[in-house]
Amino acid sequence: MTGRAVALSAVAGANRGALRRHNLGTVLRAIHLAGPISRAELTDLTGLNRSTIGDLAARLGSLGLVREVGATDRGAPGRPSILLECSPDGASVLAVDITVKRLRMARVGLGGQVLRRHEVPLTDRHRSPGEVGRLLREGADLLRPRDVGSVGVGVGVAVPGIVRPTDGRVHAAPNLGWRDVPLGSLAATALAAPVTVGNDADLGAWAEHLRGAGTHAGNLVFVAADIGVGGGVIVAGSLLRGHRGFAGEIGHIPVNPAGRPCRCGATGCWETEIGLPALARAAQRAGATGLPELLALAGVEPERVRQALQEPTHWLAVGLATLVAAYDPEVIILGGVLPQWWEVSRVEIVDAVAGTLAGRAGPARLCVPVLGADATLMGAAETAFSTLLADPEGCLASHPAELGGTVSVHAAPVLLPSGA
């Protein structure tokens, strides 16, 4: 109640400048996510009138963020539309995905295009926070915005751990061996740029919601299965965070009371049954050296592969049924290593989930990420764009810079609450 009242008074007290700032960000966000797009479509999408759209688009053009692209006939009669898209010389961000085995980085342009990539393996020797900081700096140097023709407005980092949203402190990332690592400030220092840190599964969920398998789903779960299993949950169009930002820790749902000890100290957590080590054991029981060899057999001996994965498939279904009961998502997106598994055991997985749900209120649609292995990286990019999208003029006016460059970024105060 208090929240609503305060939100109202903020709206009531907002001046025309704040409103225009919000609208400018709204139009830029629409072009960023849906471009190339006509002014008429922008009018429909944003609810703003044609002349306002025209003014705002012109302003975004003069800021160098948006440009017109050639007339396109969309099959409608009359003269073809001029479409708007994000300018390739406009803003860009540095996106970082820290996984157990790899450090993946990309410069991503406004509009969502990957402009350049850089990837290095992470061995035990390179997995310390200090070493990751050094690798980040090296990678960022190779992916400087000026080398790829756009202005850097921020850095987004994905990490397989529990992250405090306010400052990017990693409470725990067990598979990296990290505990209480100030990753946000560490990366900001290494890169001399503003940094946003998020949980990998949260960012995967967010990217798939904005640009992937869940663009029309306000309620979805993204399952990121690797050595551990993480979850990103979108609820009514927003990321579910919980009280301390730890919601969606679905890898630690207890599914098998007779199961193995989990590295968290508990027994039979979902990730002990469907994570990579469990899949490797299943592969070995079927006579393969490991999961890659087993999956390589899928084209030749699919039945043998399915048999080998029968027990993990059962536990996958138990966990998915739990997600349906807990969140009632429209879509569950199977990320990480799950797409390969899905490809070979699709029928078995769907049957097992239906069996576990036993005909209760229809299950969610299961699918794999549209963005593939880039889902998490793209989610990191989207969080890094958020300051620019909230206030394009303010963000650019504060002279952003990355990596010793000429500009630095500060978020302007956001007067209008989102969703107001």
Next chain:
Amino acid sequence: MTGRAVALSAVAGANRGALRRHNLGTVLRAIHLAGPISRAELTDLTGLNRSTIGDLAARLGSLGLVREVGATDRGAPGRPSILLECSPDGASVLAVDITVKRLRMARVGLGGQVLRRHEVPLTDRHRSPGEVGRLLREGADLLRPRDVGSVGVGVGVAVPGIVRPTDGRVHAAPNLGWRDVPLGSLAATALAAPVTVGNDADLGAWAEHLRGAGTHAGNLVFVAADIGVGGGVIVAGSLLRGHRGFAGEIGHIPVNPAGRPCRCGATGCWETEIGLPALARAAQRAGATGLPELLALAGVEPERVRQALQEPTHWLAVGLATLVAAYDPEVIILGGVLPQWWEVSRVEIVDAVAGTLAGRAGPARLCVPVLGADATLMGAAETAFSTLLADPEGCLASHPAELGGTVSVHAAPVLLPSGA
């Protein structure tokens, strides 16, 4: 994105009348939930300025909804405050809680006071939707607003089932034996009044969030355990609904693969392990005739009772650990029959949850409902007040009536006081 833009344009286009309407509702909501309250506290709580608060409070007074109460010295120096509270002659609602064994009804005044109650047992013979409709009409007649000195503005109904929010259709309420029952329209016809229907656990969660154990918790779970187990989940201050309104079906989280068949058709659902039938079996194993006899022993032989509940306590903990992993709530409120169990096995429950979480990110605080057995009923009342709180003048001006329509709502013509 579209949603935000549309919401913004709605705000941008809102006239002073709409803003004032919203503010009038905001102030009434604050007095309803936090009264008796001073004008100065209202200023703090709502962010509105003193003179606006004064105008709005005067208007609420002239509508008969709010009154001043005697000066109270709150320990501060200076002259004591005049406090505002909801008028006992103001609006009221009819709240209904349909459980498997009982139909509970109450007339609840604005401000949250229960003015009068009525309760009838529900036997197998009385549990059909038509029969419940008849009992509702009888009960509503006994709880007419004019008999208790206030004006009825709506009806809220809680039901232990999956409810479509738009029209109150009950998709399934297995323990009532209901499937696809149009309870919303059935009750509206029986009572000749606007009716809002909600899931019992959702409404319990909502009431505890507004007035109970979770007033400061934006993220909480309310566990309603009876024959079945339901869940109401508050996420960032809003009720979690999911794609089809089925989120929080926590009774059907699969916890025990070696467990019993659930009435839903699946195996080992949480409610098969902690619902009343499981507790009755545990009681019988300990030599008691049933759960009531077992619990009656708690004062005399607490250790025997704890022993008897040992296995259910284990499964209670497994389910609670799942809730922590899924939602990261600040508080988990143990409703339904759980408070009695909590009273005798509190230490064991806390230990079992800690054991299941194995030291991972701290567990939620466990507690019992502050509103006790009335949580669900009060939640039903709160949903029934929502129309009035959204637009007090509009709601009263639309001449609502309950049960035969003899009561019309406002005595005086609604004229805006000068200066408003």
